[in-house]
Amino acid sequence: MEYGSIEREIHVDASPAVVFEVISSPEHLKEWWPDEAEIKPVVGAEGHIVFHGAASEEPKIEPITVVEAEPPRRFAFRWVYEAGDAPGPDNSLLVTFDLEPSGAGTRVRMTETGFRERGWEAAVLEHAYQDHVRGWDHFIPRLGAYLARLVSSS
Numbered sequence: 265m266e267y268g269s270i271e272r273e274i275h276v277d278a279s280p281a282v283v284f285e286v287i288s289s290p291e292h293l294k295e296w297w298p299d300e301a302e303i304k305p306v307v308g309a310e311g312h313i314v315f316h317g318a319a320s321e322e323p324k325i326e327p328i329t330v331v332e333a334e335p336p337r338r339f340a341f342r343w344v345y346e347a348g349d350a351p352g353p354d355n356s357l358l359v360t361f362d363l364e365p366s367g368a369g370t371r372v373r374m375t376e377t378g379f380r381e382r383g384w385e386a387a388v389l390e391h392a393y394q395d396h397v398r399g400w401d402h403f404i405p406r407l408g409a410y411l412a413r414l415v416s417s418s
Contacts, residue, residue, distance in 0.1 A: 267389050268380055269375055269379075270374075270376040270393070270397055270400055271373065271375050272373075272400050273371065274371075274372050274404055274408045275366055275367075275370070275372070276369050278369060278370055278411045279336070279369075279370060280364070280370045282370075283336070283372055283411065284305075284335045284337075284363060286411055286414065287372075288303075288333065289305065290311075296406040296407045296409075297313070297403050298313035298315055298326075299314055299315055299316045299323070300314035300316075301313045303330065305330060305333045305339060306330060307330055307331065309329070310327065310329050310330075311327075311328050311329075312325055312326060312328055313325075326343050326344060327346075327351075328341050328342070328343045329341060329342045329351050338360065339360075339361045340360040340361070342357065342358055342359075343357055343359065344356055353381050354381050354383065355382065357377065357396075359375070359376045360375045360376075361374050362375075372404075372408075379396075
């Protein structure tokens with residue numbers, strides 16, 4: 265297996281502007297992805313996201329740095345790097361959301377790259393990649409469901 269990138273695509277019945285807001289603002293992010301989020305959709309902004317596990321587990325805190333913010337068409341950030349490090353291609357993963365108008369809605373394409381560039385040994389690379397595949401398989405449908413609820417209530 266390549267372990268090079270993860271790509272997911274969905275169509276949502278919401279405008280690109282609404283989708284951009286939902287994928288880039290903390291109050292919306294925590295409704296479909298992390299349990300907590302602190303970030304601003306501005307290039308260079310640093311923040312973090314938090315995932316709470318079982319009651320006996322410590323929360324997983326991930327630093328996040330915005331690398332592209334072009335409303336309403338693209339939002340990209342680096343994550344999965346050591347806190348205090350400057351994220352780059354060799355020490356972090358890059359997540360990009362591309363938003364394209366499609367009919368009355370938006371085609372949302374998420375791509376996550378940088379797995380091989382991390383230099384992880386094969387077993388660590390495979391585990392991280394599969395963990396992120398499972399994660400995006402869970403969270404991208406939640407994004408679509410949240411957007412559907414948000415649009416129907418407005």
